[in-house]
Amino acid sequence: MSYIAWFEAHAIKHKKLVAKLLECGMDKEVIIEYFDFENMVQHEKGFCPLYADGQKCHDIPSLNCYFCACPNFRFDDKGVKKIDKKTQYSYCEIDSKDGALRVYGEAIHQDCSKCSVPHLKSYVEKNFDLDWRQAMQGCIV
Ligand code: SF4
Numbered sequence: 699m700s701y702i703a704w705f706e707a708h709a710i711k712h713k714k715l716v717a718k719l720l721e722c723g724m725d726k727e728v729i730i731e732y733f734d735f736e737n738m739v740q741h742e743k744g745f746c747p748l749y750a751d752g753q754k755c756h757d758i759p760s761l762n763c764y765f766c767a768c769p770n771f772r773f774d775d776k777g778v779k780k781i782d783k784k785t786q787y788s789y790c791e792i793d794s795k796d797g798a799l800r801v802y803g804e805a806i807h808q809d810c811s812k813c814s815v816p817h818l819k820s821y822v823e824k825n826f827d828l829d830w831r832q833a834m835q836g837c838i839v
Pocket of ligand 1: 747749765
């Protein structure tokens, strides 16, 4: 799946869920709590394929799924730039010390598997936007 296909599909899914929570009268604080991994696994099984096995994308105690993916992620399915003869498709805007670029054949992608920044509740609170697409608008290069 291309980055943009995942992005657009997730934007729709996220919007529907936030609309449902708002209809239930939830405010920012409660919505952020709702997106806690443990709650999402129980109540929103279709939101993430990892939920079926209760598996976290990052092994941290309190994983928040509101910012899946990350506002600092940057991508272009046509390629951001060429490095030697390979094409780089993504990178981290803040060059997180826990992120890395990985080579997969002729492609280079940002690897965020060691970075939990956007999944911390404090980060979600600080960067919160009811409109996930708005919060993520910088991701599309
Ligand atoms: S943050 Fe991780 S566990 Fe949560 S929805 Fe995204 S991929 Fe799934």
